[in-house]
Amino acid sequence: MVRLKRRRLKRYSTKEATYNDEDQTVRMYLRGRPIILSAPTDVADNYDITKVATAPSQKLKLDWVYGYRGRDCRSNLYMLPTGEMVYFVAAVVVLYNTEEQNQRHYLGHTDDVKSLAIHPNKLIVATGQCAGHDKREARPHVRVWNSVSLHTMAVIGMNDFDISVCCISFSKADGGALLLAIDEASDHTISVWDWQKGEHGYKITETKCSVDTIVAAEFHPLDRSSIVTCGKSHIAFWTLDAGGTLYKRMGIFETRDKPKYVLCVSFLQSGDVITGDSNGNLVVWGRGTNTILRLIKNVHEGPIFSICVLKDGGVITGGGKDGRLVQFDSNLAKTGEESQIEGHYGGIRVISEGRGSQLLVGTTRNCILTGTGSLGFQPVVLGHTDELWGLAAHPSIPQFATAGHDKLLQMWDSMSHSILWSKDIGEQAQSLAFSPDGNTIAVGCVSGHWLVFDSQTRELLGQYSDGIEPIQVIQYSPDGSMLALGSRDNHVYVYQVSEDGQKYSRVGRCMGHSSYVTHIDWSSDSQTIRSNSGDYELLYWNAGTCRQVPQSSSFKDTEWATSTCTISFQTIGIWPENADGTDVNCSDRSHDSKLMATGDDFGKVKLYSYPVIQPRSLNHAYGGHSSHVTGVSFLHDDSRLVSTGGKDTSVLQWIIS
Template structure:
């Protein structure tokens, strides 16, 4: 391989690497112990690592820059735009068209669920005649999913990732809070979809946007009061202390703000039997409060303020007990603000969620991946283990923790009736079943204890050769969605429903697992022949195949190694997968055969690309090399026959030309190289021959056709009409891809480190190029790819694990 030219010097080099009394509680099995306060104080110390994992992330650009030193991406904004003039134009003439491209992108579907750091972010508060909506958030999006209709609605008003959510007691208004300096809380209508599928625009227009003071850096948890008059928000200030803000939300007015705790607070939970009472839980902290003219703690809880236990989750039960879960796996029962009973070692590790059921039963979920079922006598009698034992982050049984079931019915529901579009002649009904699924198991396993009953759940899959695939291709049965017992959200970005009609849970959605341990999602490719198929891979070790038409995960397999890049062969029969340890392997499209595994490098494989004729595979690594392999056949041998050496930093992107004879490449320090597939060392090379080439792909972010994407760019929030400015350089642009719609229109999609996607006309070689900008991801956009149907764009988030399916509108 001969190097033709180097267009850029080294710049911004990236660094490597049923009873209300306690009598029933006391009658529980031997694992339930009643402790005094002094005994609690002398209990074992908490694990600081566990506490840190439960603290919501505080994300800002400074932190991203700090991570850039340790990770394989950089967000430095320093870049000399004059260097772009050194890229010579191709000899082929292009007509300059700087006009705004057609309004192209709309979100069609989001795969995945915000499982990391999130709690109480999964609800289904209303029940419609056509479908039962499930409400949750991911990235900068609040998502309302009608899974039986395979349809989603989105609230897109946030400029920063959403960190918490609350639903009004009427079940028709939602509030979402975000992080960032002066974070905001958005209150918006939950749309009602008619049977005819008519769209409702209420979700696009917020009722109020409440802006917090500059001293706050993040909203942590929020809840509407039982009467619906107030919105209570827990926010973290710059001193890492927590404060409670009380809003009379219908007037958009803050009525009170008080100091809450000198450390992190995880949850705020209202009392469904009281109009004014609520509870806050945090690091070595629990406190019961009441709302009068001001917020103040309940006096009798002061007797228990010397507790040294971190409380993460909690909920009120129909018996009026308050149940809290701790970082050590214990369950605490409180009556009238006083500690009554402690159940030790229920979970191995933090109890991340406590979810009430309608009949005084309740569920607890933990980091150990278990869901434990508690009976009416408040005894644990059964447990379930989810596939892969992911941390359970949210469980919802449809009653808004008792409010929609009529607990404390005398207080009434009255707050949101004055807003347009909230009632529509629609009366809220109970949306939870009688939990017959759980009772059936309990009857068949009566008198069994938690320690002797573990049910491992294979979620709607058949397993063969460690490959998970959907059981059948039939449409989802809508009856299952009307029989929901409860919904479970997991940290691995998956969501499931338990229904009366199925003994096994049904997987609703799944993205990729991006964790606090640094797991990220970078690999993406679309099938070269089948317009409905695309594939992803990430640090969780999974290769996942999705179906665009059905909007669901089709199959997946865990290869037990951190994966970074993936690409289809031109025939679509095979896939090449690059890892973080310098190896790559070839698998068939069914994921069940590893055709070849090759280890020629020592560090991350950032990009792979088959030549258009399928005879070669180019592999770009962290070792600054591009290795070229000869491909014998789809099921044949891969032989390396040359290496491209010359980059002074690791290679990030590679493109082939249409004749499979040339390559262009980008490196981490903003180099653009061109290479010619010539093996004869005596043959002369025209150093400008790359100007005559037509390129098969446009993955390289630094090229003549993308010169106009760099510089200061504005992203307009179509909901709040605010503009946010970003500076784009080759270090803040992670990916790009082009599509040819027709002879007159080609489009270029660009993803940046701030979670934004830009659409330009292609080629975008002028600084005067106009663009459309869209925001949805809660972190860097790792990759973008157009499907071969020319109607769909797929984007993935590096740190949020989101996989978003965008529809190209107004293009023919």
Template sequence: NNLTFTGTISGDVCVWKEHILIRIVAKAHTGPVFTMYTTLRDGLIVTGGKERPSKDGGALKLWDQELKRCRAFRLETGQIIDCVRSVCRGKGKILVGTRNAEIIEVGEKNAACNILVSGHMDGPIWGLGTHPSRDVFLSAAEDGTVRLWDIPEKISAGLFSFQNNLTFTGTISGDVCVWKEHILIRIVAKAHTGPVFTMYTTLRDGLIVTGGKERPSKDGGALKLWDQELKRCRAFRLETGQIIDCVRSVCRGKGKILVGTRNAEIIEVGEKNAACNILVSGHMDGLIWGLGTHPSRDVFLSAAEDGTVRLWDIPEKVSTGAYKRLVYEVPSGKQVTDQMVIDRTTWATWTSVLGDEVVGIWSRTTDKADVTCACVSHSGLNVVTGDDFGMVSTGAYKRLVYEVPSGKQVTDQMVIDRTTWATWTSVLGDEVVGIWSRTTDKADVTCACVSHSGLNVVTGDDFGMVKLFDFPCPEKFAKHKRFLGHAAHLTNIRFTSGDRYVISAGGDDRR
């Protein structure tokens, strides 16, 4: 039914119709949901998470197609808390990989548990896969190995594939090894000039797709399509504009190849015409910390730990560019590298805690992470003096006000109270007391932003919630509207031009 199910760290399961969240299965597990599995055969869904065994619940659950009814299984591991890291299902049995490197077989009808193997050396079992016809399965674990197991014999049996019992493995040197069961029969030397990171094949025609790290050339590229025996290939250029392309994942179907790159792009490549189309692009690593909206257009900038700043088109929901510097022309997105131009620029708003203009906000004992956000008022709106003020919220949950650019701290409370701020992104202050709920700890509300009209304030918290309040909200526990779309804490939030949209940046979910 074109539905997607995602698990969260809070134990909920979110049900999506395309990109729209339509339902939340609250507390599907009491702890985080780590893994999910389904099949086209019957559509039943297996979930695995972290949960204390009980009479009515456990870390392994089998759900109906719509995730409305479930059956819980106890794993009988003897642990106080069970932690399921991977699941796989077939032939009336469920295979479970645990945090303790055990692989357990669970019967769907009788719920009988049988510890099949405990052969990996270290850490959780992250991946499991069964063979469509034989009593064998694959496991991948934290110890860096992939093992093939013979279920009747309960021993590691080597490697297998669907085509003529051959298996193909890629190496860091760019070679591809061809195996007959567990015997190496051939090496395809320099299939790629760099490491081979991913491979994909189908039962339909047996053609093999490989992806690796390679410099684009007239005759070669990081994506290649091979025949069944890996003797002839066709190379595709990805047209990413990078000096070296790096393909991390591939998938193939309906005459097209989907490619996932190191730079978090998903590219569609036509097999016949080799046409490339970038479907999705985004930040590739780390948390998204910075957001900035355009004053009149439906575009915004985001900055993340991957070291890039990206320009996004809101209606199209796509990234239109990625940049490595901190200063750009808007709306063109053109990079500004002339330091004299940067130094002579007068900024309409300021929310950065870095720069020569705000050096004074850092004390001798302040750690880099202590000052988390800043805001500067317009001189025309300051009813006290003609000077600009900057307001910061520190890691110690104190609101401090400074003169800009001198950096001198303002301690006169009357001056602070009479200041009208041009923008507001602080979670502290008498104006936003109401954003803190009864059960909220100091660290729970992570970001806030007042609308351009000054009528509303939107917040993000550690539970993935976006909340909309009236502004100001000086009374405790103010009424609000709640919205859920993130699986983890939020790092930043902003209104767009005209207050038509709210842009939120996730932390661990990197959305």
């Protein structure tokens, strides 16, 4: 009877998974492709495919966010009265108190945050986001929230924006009753909202702004009905009339050189508008006019990305190319005080006032510095600047390493939340692995090269090459005697490791996959490798001979040192409804084998009870990354989980409790 009952199983539209009692295998489908997985002996006889697995009792709490988005966003770094800096990276808005070394996080967004504005009362914050990979799940909108309680006060424009909200500003002269937003769509729509009307606000007006790129939009601090927008080869002065209609006057450059970009806008205490442009010039526009009052040429070599008007009326400008901060008094006479940001931090993207005489500086290489012109600037936030794929946890201490397409290999300490060291390795990195003793790090590169470094001294111990395609995955065997590399050329390369991880000699090449290799696991006895590929295969290899072992059922009871392969009997339940085989990018099993974490294409980190052998397995899901989560890794003692975002360049650290 039991057998009959099992045969009459419910067919899930998920993977249409079925269990065959005779040969004790599950057949599931990914994108219409059948995958047959053998059940381990200890579960085969009593396996019930219809059972729903419960979510684990443990949960994740976001502990620390590494990184800042300065490479392509502006006006996104401010000091709050709470003593916290507020800025964003990925889908997280970070409130960071550097003196207390404490972070809080606003997690209301579902994809990349692109814009930020502070209300005149300095307590309320508005943040705008872009559309996500799944447009239904992550639509562009603006969220208005309280920076003390982190309570969301309004969600605005959920069906009104197309691409992303690239600029937002609260009105100033009326106490912040209005909010303007610019959509990064082709005609850059500008809309003005009464944000306090209901939970979704009320749209007062909307009009096409410009076919050219808009980089800044601000309400005038003294004139309630006046708005300034600027961007590619233009500046526009807008008037919002009593009936809610917007009228535009373009700024007139007359005979003066029209810049390619007007890059930033601020307001002098007199009410005059001041802009910085791509020619390195400052332009003052008379209050209430669209004409130039004053031009200060060649303040910077290259573009001016930020103008900060200080409380005393002085002005500081920041150069995006020359990395200089230039100070002026309230009459725009140079004070002679200049400072230079070190080139490796990038150009200056944004300047704002910090505590006392301190300034906050966000850079184009995703760093945040604090300091003064006289005492210099120190980094308080460092991160990656390009797509991030490589992640590996140290096997015995609370550290982890990351590496990305920015050619940086970085070692982090999870307890002090700091970078221990950062090294330019001269190659775009794709994958990472620590040796079992933690003494060496192997880095797989986009070029097909792979490098081995001493994890303490950062010294390059060896440089090797296998093919010309990216090394997608790299893993040491548990006993440290071998190293396996999975390439985009469909092959797994195996090396013998000797002389304490300093010498590598190739054993052979595993050939048999019909698509690129995505994941690799070693058996606990270091004899066998299993691997997944881009067309959803699960293959097994004899590590010593590099021969494929076709009888997959013979490995059903094998103990695996790791569980990073996303397609295996132990990971059946990580695949959601109607999953494409590329939806889940990464998985990792905790060291005590009780938990599994995954990262997917929808910005989610998920936590499951391990093993995840039921097609329907409940989980806890967490946002914070933008669309693609590229890596998840439990730290050595399972106290924390680290995840990496691909294009969002962020590293998130979660406490497991």
